Amino acid sequence: MTGTRDYDIVVIGSGPAGRRAAVQAAKLGRSALVIEKMSGVGGVCVHTGTIPSKTLREAVLSLTGWRERGIYGSGWRVKKDITAADLRARLDQTVEREVDVLDHQFARNGVTVAHGAARFVDGHHVEIASGSGELLRVVSADRILIAVGTRPFRPDDVPFDDRIVVDSDSILALERLPRSLTVIGAGVIGIEYATIFAALDIQVTLVDARETILDFVDREIIADFMHDLSDYGMVLRLGTRVKSIRKNGDQAVAELEDGRQVCSDMLLYTGGRTGATDGLNLEACGLAADARGRLKVDPQTLQTAMPDIYAAGDVIGFPALAATSLEQGRLAACHAFGYELPAPEPVFPYGIYAVPEISTIGLNEEEARAKSIPYECGIARFRETSRGHVTGPGSGMLKLVISLQTRKLLGIHIVGESATELIHIGQAVLTLGGTFDYFLNATFNYPTLAEAYKIAALDAWNRMMPRRDGRAPL
Ligand SMILES: Cc1cc2nc3c(=O)[nH]c(=O)nc-3n(C[C@H](O)[C@H](O)[C@H](O)COP(=O)(O)OP(=O)(O)OC[C@H]3O[C@@H](n4cnc5c(N)ncnc54)[C@H](O)[C@@H]3O)c2cc1C
Numbered sequence: 001m002t003g004t005r006d007y008d009i010v011v012i013g014s015g016p017a018g019r020r021a022a023v024q025a026a027k028l029g030r031s032a033l034v035i036e037k038m039s040g041v042g043g044v045c046v047h048t049g050t051i052p053s054k055t056l057r058e059a060v061l062s063l064t065g066w067r068e069r070g071i072y073g074s075g076w077r078v079k080k081d082i083t084a085a086d087l088r089a090r091l092d093q094t095v096e097r098e099v100d101v102l103d104h105q106f107a108r109n110g111v112t113v114a115h116g117a118a119r120f121v122d123g124h125h126v127e128i129a130s131g132s133g134e135l136l137r138v139v140s141a142d143r144i145l146i147a148v149g150t151r152p153f154r155p156d157d158v159p160f161d162d163r164i165v166v167d168s169d170s171i172l173a174l175e176r177l178p179r180s181l182t183v184i185g186a187g188v189i190g191i192e193y194a195t196i197f198a199a200l201d202i203q204v205t206l207v208d209a210r211e212t213i214l215d216f217v218d219r220e221i222i223a224d225f226m227h228d229l230s231d232y233g234m235v236l237r238l239g240t241r242v243k244s245i246r247k248n249g250d251q252a253v254a255e256l257e258d259g260r261q262v263c264s265d266m267l268l269y270t271g272g273r274t275g276a277t278d279g280l281n282l283e284a285c286g287l288a289a290d291a292r293g294r295l296k297v298d299p300q301t302l303q304t305a306m307p308d309i310y311a312a313g314d315v316i317g318f319p320a321l322a323a324t325s326l327e328q329g330r331l332a333a334c335h336a337f338g339y340e341l342p343a344p345e346p347v348f349p350y351g352i353y354a355v356p357e358i359s360t361i362g363l364n365e366e367e368a369r370a371k372s373i374p375y376e377c378g379i380a381r382f383r384e385t386s387r388g389h390v391t392g393p394g395s396g397m398l399k400l401v402i403s404l405q406t407r408k409l410l411g412i413h414i415v416g417e418s419a420t421e422l423i424h425i426g427q428a429v430l431t432l433g434g435t436f437d438y439f440l441n442a443t444f445n446y447p448t449l450a451e452a453y454k455i456a457a458l459d460a461w462n463r464m465m466p467r468r469d470g471r472a473p474l
């Protein structure tokens with residue numbers, strides 16, 4: 001405790017932004033209290049978002065033997081009759097371990113955790129209430145960080161019952177595996193779940209009002225990805241809005257604006273998320289959220305309009321990733337206690353844990369063209385790497401976008417096995433301002449998927465090099 005207030009910082013929410021901020025404050029010798037309304041710490045990230053969805057994906061890939069199907073054939077299964085209980089068992093175990101690690105991290109660093117819902121009394125006081133609304137205590141702090149995250153957007157006209165019509169929270173309580181699934185919303189969440197369920201041989205229909213999916217990703221990568229989706233037999237209904245969703249007995253029925261109707265055993269609605277600011281009584285501290293419950297901050301410092309109140313993580317909107325939320329939490333805590341950090345890297349990677357994975361950083365080909373930057377691309381197919389043959393994943397590609405003027409890497413785009421890990425090799429070269437010559441000259445372990453970088457660099461080099469016979473480059 002410093003001065004007259006109870007804590008140096010009170011952090012509302014224990015997701016990636018909140019937990020990183022609290023531990024950072026403690027490392028700076030400050031007293032920190034984390035208020036969390038769920039019974040376990042970790043936030044949406046650990047309980048309903050990142051970790052559960054990635055665990056489900058991993059459970060599905062191991063139990064179905066997905067990665068070995070390229071070797072043993074499409075009928076290969078590690079376990080026949082996979083049940084919802086099989087998936088939930090792995091889910092519960094992973095979440096429990098994550099919570100344990102975080103509890104221990106807080107304890108080791110002297111961060112106090114209070115369970116209950118936080119609500120502002122004024123700019124330096126917060127009350128904590130129990131689940132039933134009973135006031136437990138009021139705490140004061142010099143600084144407050146709002147890291148309350150988001151929750152699934154649930155429109156009033158969608159008949160959610162968390163059994164047949166579910167959102168990305170309630171799908172995790174899955175009691176049975178449906179035979180058919182409709183996913184409304186082909187954002188990152190919708191795409192990840194659609195492909196995870198398709199890998200279980202469940203008939204999936206994916207619906208989105210937009211004509212195209214994942215518009216921030218290089219189109220050639222998406223074309224490769226779409227090819228895999230049609231290989232699963234996934235039905236795509238793009239460019240059509242959902243007019244109505246209803247239940248008919250044990251089926252969900254979605255009426256589309258183009259007149260078509262989709263019936264399935266389960267419907268997953270993933271049409272975006274809303275900032276969880278409504279219960280915070282923001283007026284009491286002089287703040288207001290926008291129509292989607294989000295707060296505005298100074299991107300350099302993460303201060304809100306009230307300088308002693310910071311906000312970080314999904315509650316401040318784009319890019320709304322666990323990865324970026326962690327960094328924002330650290331930045332906010334450092335600024336709050338007088339340690340100026342450089343602003344976050346403007347270029348950061350995206351990892352989409354669909355089946356197959358997609359990962360991307362920097363400019364894609366369409367963006368390079370729109371900016372009139374002269375560029376060349378280098379492409380490697382995973383089937384060109386020996387590792388691809390040894391381990392099985394047949395499909396996948398890595399694409400480099402390279403400046404023709406400077407030879408610097410402008411972007412890296414990957415679809416396929418381990419894309420979210422492989423991207424970080426390219427990220428290091430790109431953010432350190434490296435040229436693609438690094439990949440031309442470096443020796444790679446063999447056989448590896450990372451070798452795809454070298455193959456892609458050679459591909460670009462072949463096209464950029466003047467030919468001895470005077471003909472145009474290949
Ligand atoms: C299905 C899904 C998959 C995802 N996959 C990925 C991924 O693969 N990679 C990635 O980088 N990101 C992913 N994300 C996004 C990632 O989960 C979020 O970016 C991240 O969790 C945001 O962290 P946060 O710190 O803002 O808080 P959150 O994790 O949202 O947690 C906020 C916490 O605040 C608590 N809280 C809210 N209001 C109060 C209150 N009044 N009092 C006390 N506590 C309160 C909540 O109970 C919650 O525990 C995914 C999200 C979803 C939904």
Ligand SMILES: NC(=O)c1ccc[n+]([C@@H]2O[C@H](COP(=O)([O-])OP(=O)(O)OC[C@H]3O[C@@H](n4cnc5c(N)ncnc54)[C@H](O)[C@@H]3O)[C@@H](O)[C@H]2O)c1
Nearest residue numbers: 185186187188189190208209241242270271272320351352
């Ligand atoms: N791997 C990752 O990094 C990861 C994974 C999951 C989620 N996330 C984060 O979670 C956030 C939320 O993801 P999301 O997928 O819920 O939201 P989103 O806003 O990205 O996507 C929602 C989609 O639903 C569509 N849609 C909405 N209403 C519709 C309707 N009535 N009919 C047809 N289509 C409709 C929209 O066109 C949009 O494509 C993302 O911004 C992302 O940052 C990240």
